[in-house]
Amino acid sequence: MSFPLVVGVTPGSPADLAGVVPGDEVRSINSIVPRDVLEWRALTDEAQLELEVSRGGMELTVEIDKREGELLGIDVHSSVFDRVRTCDNHCAFCFIYQLPKGLRTSLYLKDDDYRLSFLYGNFTTLTRFTELDFERVLTEGLSPLNVSIHTTNPELRSSMLRNKRGATSLRWLRLLLDHGVKVNGQLVICPGVNDGVVLDDTLAGVLDEYPELASIAVVPLGISQFNPEPTMRHHTVAEAQAVVDCVDKWQHIFSLSLGHRLVFAADEYYLLAGRPFPSPDTYGDFEMYEDGIGMARSFESEFFGRRQPLTVVSVDSLPPSTLHPQRDTGPSAIPQLTRRCTPRAAHRPARRAVRSV
Numbered sequence: 001m002s003f004p005l006v007v008g009v010t011p012g013s014p015a016d017l018a019g020v021v022p023g024d025e026v027r028s029i030n031s032i033v034p035r036d037v038l039e040w041r042a043l044t045d046e047a048q049l050e051l052e053v054s055r056g057g058m059e060l061t062v063e064i065d066k067r068e069g070e071l072l073g074i075d076v077h078s079s080v081f082d083r084v085r086t087c088d089n090h091c092a093f094c095f096i097y098q099l100p101k102g103l104r105t106s107l108y109l110k111d112d113d114y115r116l117s118f119l120y121g122n123f124t125t126l127t128r129f130t131e132l133d134f135e136r137v138l139t140e141g142l143s144p145l146n147v148s149i150h151t152t153n154p155e156l157r158s159s160m161l162r163n164k165r166g167a168t169s170l171r172w173l174r175l176l177l178d179h180g181v182k183v184n185g186q187l188v189i190c191p192g193v194n195d196g197v198v199l200d201d202t203l204a205g206v207l208d209e210y211p212e213l214a215s216i217a218v219v220p221l222g223i224s225q226f227n228p229e230p231t232m233r234h235h236t237v238a239e240a241q242a243v244v245d246c247v248d249k250w251q252h253i254f255s256l257s258l259g260h261r262l263v264f265a266a267d268e269y270y271l272l273a274g275r276p277f278p279s280p281d282t283y284g285d286f287e288m289y290e291d292g293i294g295m296a297r298s299f300e301s302e303f304f305g306r307r308q309p310l311t312v313v314s315v316d317s318l319p320p321s322t323l324h325p326q327r328d329t330g331p332s333a334i335p336q337l338t339r340r341c342t343p344r345a346a347h348r349p350a351r352r353a354v355r356s357v
């Protein structure tokens with residue numbers, strides 16, 4: 001467990017006026033140790049705060065009076081203070097195993113943390129998800145979440161994740177959907193593993209078991225020159241065409257049965273298959289843009305002036321109830337945290353940059 005380290009203080013902010021300075025380590029807020037920026041934000045919504053602070057070996061108490069919901073004006077070193085939940089899967093298609101040696105350490109961190117899914121759109125397999133996590137998602141309204149599904153066949157999922165819990169962890173997906181959590185799914189397609197008939201069965205499984213999913217991104221695995229897995233390879237043209245055809249077919253089925261397309265193929269598939277990109281209307285508001293879905297059409301539309309350039313959605317724009325459904329006073333957003341979808345498959349290393357909270 002590490003504590004939030006103050007790396008910046010906004011001049012004139014409540015924290016500044018109370019004497020908080022960069023380098024302070026915040027040990028507790030009103031006697032509670034925050035685990036992450038989500039908890040920090042909930043705690044610091046209060047008007048009266050008592051921060052236990054460690055400064056150069058000295059323990060201090062900093063009292064702050066401010067308006068309820070007013071931001072403290074503190075930048076901290078990380079979004080997660082109690083350590084990022086790391087991934088215990090060993091997927092053959094994992095891009096992190098395909099990185100060259102000698103890069104900065106944070107790039108090798110495999111996260112599987114639902115909090116980063118909520119904050120940044122990272123994908124989680126839910127293999128490390130627990131009852132306590134589930135309660136927290138519901139009580140704090142941590143929605144939407146992004147879940148890596150890959151296949152609805154339990155044995156195959158377990159095999160793809162190389163983790164026996166992969167066979168059962170989608171039970172959490174069912175529970176999340178049952179409780180109204182918005183979930184976007186992702187299928188990373190590995191040729192010869194979960195494409196073809198398996199992809200068809202997976203989308204049938206989605207219709208059968210998880211029809212409340214908000215979207216499903218079908219994306220190809222990434223392969224680097226450092227790929228250590230001989231069975232992992234690029235798609236052939238015929239395989240890419242088969243994926244496009246399968247997605248087309250299921251878009252039609254989902255539209256008829258659910259009223260929306262639900263599943264989308266990554267732009268790469270259309271390029272590789274030599275097929276035209278779907279029309280811009282297909283993509284709605286281009287919500288899967290950062291997953292490589294609709295980027296090409298969006299670029300084309302922007303180039304020809306048919307739409308405004310897309311902007312990244314800031315967590316600032318989240319409604320108060322998204323973070324703290326029990327509150328409706330003051331700005332409940334976390335400023336300067338940017339919400340995005342994880343590009344291509346898997347999971348990015350947890351961000352270690354400054355978090356302004």
Ligand code: SF4
Pocket residue numbers: 087088089090091093094095096110111112125161345346347
């Ligand atoms: S792809 Fe994702 S789930 Fe699989 S090993 Fe890598 S980080 Fe873990």
